[in-house]
Amino acid sequence: MKIIDRLKEDKIHISLEIFPPKTDAGYEKVKTAVEEMAELKPEFISVTYGAGGGTSKNTAKIASYIKNELQVESLAHLTCASSTKEEVRHVIQNLKDLGIENILALRGDIPKDVVFPSEDRFHFAYELVEEIRRSGDFCIGAACYPEGHVENEHKVDDIKYLKQKVDSGVDFLTTQMFFDNDIHYNFLYRIREAGITVPVLPGIMPITSAKQMKRSCELSGTVFPRRFQAILDMFGDNPDAMMQAGIAYATDQIIDLLANGVKNIHIYSMNNPKVASAILHNISEIIKC
Numbered sequence: 001m002k003i004i005d006r007l008k009e010d011k012i013h014i015s016l017e018i019f020p021p022k023t024d025a026g027y028e029k030v031k032t033a034v035e036e037m038a039e040l041k042p043e044f045i046s047v048t049y050g051a052g053g054g055t056s057k058n059t060a061k062i063a064s065y066i067k068n069e070l071q072v073e074s075l076a077h078l079t080c081a082s083s084t085k086e087e088v089r090h091v092i093q094n095l096k097d098l099g100i101e102n103i104l105a106l107r108g109d110i111p112k113d114v115v116f117p118s119e120d121r122f123h124f125a126y127e128l129v130e131e132i133r134r135s136g137d138f139c140i141g142a143a144c145y146p147e148g149h150v151e152n153e154h155k156v157d158d159i160k161y162l163k164q165k166v167d168s169g170v171d172f173l174t175t176q177m178f179f180d181n182d183i184h185y186n187f188l189y190r191i192r193e194a195g196i197t198v199p200v201l202p203g204i205m206p207i208t209s210a211k212q213m214k215r216s217c218e219l220s221g222t223v224f225p226r227r228f229q230a231i232l233d234m235f236g237d238n239p240d241a242m243m244q245a246g247i248a249y250a251t252d253q254i255i256d257l258l259a260n261g262v263k264n265i266h267i268y269s270m271n272n273p274k275v276a277s278a279i280l281h282n283i284s285e286i287i288k289c
Helices: 003-007 024-038 056-069 085-097 125-135 155-167 181-193 210-220 226-235 239-259 273-282
Strands: 013-018 044-047 073-079 102-106 139-144 172-175 264-267
Touching: 003 073, 003 139, 003 172, 013 024, 024 044, 024 056, 024 273, 044 056, 056 073, 056 085, 073 085, 073 125, 085 125, 102 125, 125 139, 125 155, 139 155, 155 181, 181 239, 226 239, 239 264, 239 273
Parallel strands: 013 044, 013 264, 044 073, 073 102, 102 139, 139 172
Antiparallel strands: none
């Protein structure tokens, strides 16, 4: 089933995310995590492509297992900067052969040992979106950045490029993580004013360790509110306390989003079913409303 059909329903949808193992030896551990997440009955589970495409070989395999064996809809990430056009087309065909109907189209990180841009690679995510649209009847998702993409100096340019990407054939958007909901609400207002009307899933990242917070900041340039920084300062050296506080903070964000009419929420569950389960338990009655 195409994810966009579910997102258009007048009900709350919660989705989760998992990333493939860095080595084949880690596959069974990720498979177990996926099985536990599937038991939580998310609307779908997205499978990332890996930094620089490094773990991409297992993306299709895991996405197929989620959809065809666990009977949960899956969303396969696909990046283009790390692969040639021919390699990208091969991946798209493989996903089609496996019955995967949903793809999240991303430019992805540029590998250090690759000449970019080059003629044999797609340069932008919108070009990948166009290729996927030409290649079959897929539901296509894409990324958006409430605080602006780190490579764009001006937010007006960021929204201009986002509009170009959406107009190329994107069905829905998922945001990069954010920790201040007002940033998300402001972003929604600005993109709607620009004529971007597709569904937007806010991406919520439960920060459950100081190391994870540092890594998230380095990758995305995300701003951490003073309220969250105080949590880290107080509990960052106590793993159990930080785990509990991070789950509580993410839960609070989700409750605020739901109370303000947001229906579709994506949780960056970081291969941790226990964190996802705790959050869903915290909102179990709320999502029935």
